[in-house]
Amino acid sequence: MPEQRRRSAHRNRGHDNRRPARQAQRRxxxxxxxxxxxxxxxxxxxxDAYANLLLPRVLRERELSGRDAALATELTYGTLRGRGTYDAILDLCSDRPVAQIDAPLRDLLRLGTHQLLRTRIPAHAAVSTTVDLVRSVSGPGQAKFANAVLRRVTTRDLPGWLVIAAPEDELGxxxxxxxxxxxxVSALRDAVGRDEIEDLLAADNERPGVTLVARPGRATVEELYELGAGPAAYSPYAAYLPEGDPGEIAAVREGRAGVQDEGSQLVALALAAAPLEGxxxxxxxxxxGPxxxxxxxxxLAGQRDxxxxxxxxxxxxxxxVRQVVTEDTAVLVADGTRPAWRPESFDRVLVDVPCTGLGALRRRPEARWRRVPQNVAELGPLQRDLLRTALDSVRPGGVVAYVTCSPHLAETRVVVDDVLRxxxxxxxxxxxxxxxxxxxxxSGLGAGPYAQFWPHRHxxxxxFLALLRRTS
Structure with a gap:
């Protein structure tokens, strides 16, 4: 009998010890x-927040760093990128269309589905943590619904779901x-061709690395190398940061270097290198801006007087702009379609026009869900007006660089060709x-005279870049 009491007490102690552990797990x-x-x-x-701007601030405010910050980044961007895929799968796992699910719950179901299908997080942990969050946000009734839906998601892996979720037609x-x-998909296929469209779409879903720029006259790539960055593929001012927070690099904190995509660097360098007369x-x-x-x-201008x-x-x-340029740069607040300067005042002009941003879906995955075809049509007149202003602002013999962060033909060569007619x-x-x-x-920029960078190639x-010279 004493032995039975000892065993019972041992079991009770084990039970008591496990309950606080489960409670602690929820925290x-x-x-x-x-x-x-x-x-x-x-x-x-x-x-309409941008994750790449908001997430770093949230991580700082909540003191999430290291592995926690890395996990938050993966879950945020992965959920945003995979939204279309996850919604199609959730439609098959839910008793109501995804569009009819309350928006907060829908976001959490997407988050849970991403963890289940594209991360190494164990299925039971992905389900339980998501359901706990649903309970705290939407209540116990919605938590039961979320639990049932996510458990259905666990019955197949991602390829298995795509077999039944993806339509047979090519675009679908x-x-x-x-x-x-x-x-x-249709617009990108028109721009890159059928042979490469899947490679391009897959590249859009890859997390981009961090590329730094050493601003001429203020920092050198060698300085960035000494702080852990590695050589870049193309730009002589670029360096790749394999890991870590770029804000921890002194040159970045001081504004002598910055974070800038290598394609963005190269179109600016091309304007500076383009031959002109006079x-x-x-x-x-x-x-x-920015x-x-x-x-x-x-x-570059400072090095040439x-x-x-x-x-x-x-x-x-x-x-x-004022925060990152040199002191001798004049920064104006002005409408580019109504220039505050006389015609033919400049030797080189960069016009990086507002666009749909379809070229930066790796960095801003939410843009693919915000943009609609009407946006392309709405931006077209502004893009043409800004290019006309740029051409009027450059003197004969000078050069204009027309730039977009979009490969959409209606924002690139169609705009340039229309204006030049x-x-x-x-x-x-x-x-x-x-x-x-x-x-x-x-290489792989196209046959000319225009140049197009691609995530899957470069x-x-x-x-997109078009270099144009005013003639007499």
Missing amino acids: TPGDAVRKAVYDVLRAVDTR RLSITYSHPKWV PDARWLDLCA GGKAALLAG AHLVACDVQPHRAEL SRPDVQRLDSVDVLTGVAPHL GTDAM
Whole structure:
């Protein structure tokens, strides 16, 4: 009898010890991570926030770092990228269409589905942590619903779900398999061709690395190498940061270096390298915010005793430019379609026009769900007006770089060709030739005269460049 009491007491002690453990588990950092991810997802949905701007701030405010920050980043971007795929799967696992599920619950179901199908998180942990979060956000009734749906998701792996979720028609299959809206798939296929469309869509879903830029005259790539960065593929001012927070690098904190995609660097370098006739003292960045290309151009201009004027229509974006350019750069708040300067005032002009951003879906995956075909049509007149202003602002013999972070044909060559039909005073330069002069290892930019970067070919954003020279 005493032995039975001892065994019973031992079992009770074990039981008592396990209960606090389960309660503590609900307060693990992983739950704080998922709550941070959920809050970012809701802000993206409700406030049109950009995850790449909001997430770092949330991580700092909630003191999430190291592995927790890495997990939050993976879950946030993975959920946003995979939304189209996950919604198609959830439609098969739910007794109601995804579109009819309350938005907060829908975000959490997507988060849970991402963990189940594209991470190494154990299925039981992915389900239980998601259901706990649903319970805290939406109540016990919704938690039961979420539990049932996510348990159905666990019955197949991702390839198994795609077999039954993806339609047979090509656009539908690509849209669900690679989580892009159909209209985006169609536009990208028109631009890159059928042979490469799947490679491009897959590259859009890869997390991009961190590329740094050493701003000329203020930092060197060797300095970045000494701090852990590695050589880049193309730009002489670029370095790849394999891991870590770029904000911890002194040169970045001090504004002497920055984070800038290599394609973005190269289009600015191409403008600076393009041959022109006559003086080379006055440069203009017509749509300069938030300032990455302006900072690079300001450094290059300073090395040639030239001066840069950087302009943006939005005061807050102009202020961002002021924070990264050199002191001798003039920063203006002005409408680029109504120039505050005389015609033919500049030798080199960069016009990086507002666009759909379809070339940066790796960095801003939510943009694919925000944009609609109407946006392309709405932006077209502004893009044409800004290009006309740029051409009017450059003197005869000077050069204009028309740039977009989109490969959509209606935002790239169609805009340039339309404007040039009424501009016999403009000559197309071979942008590919100029770029390969800057970066001899570059290839795959197209046949010219325009140049198009691609994520799957170059590991950069899909930047478009047209170099144009005013003639007499």
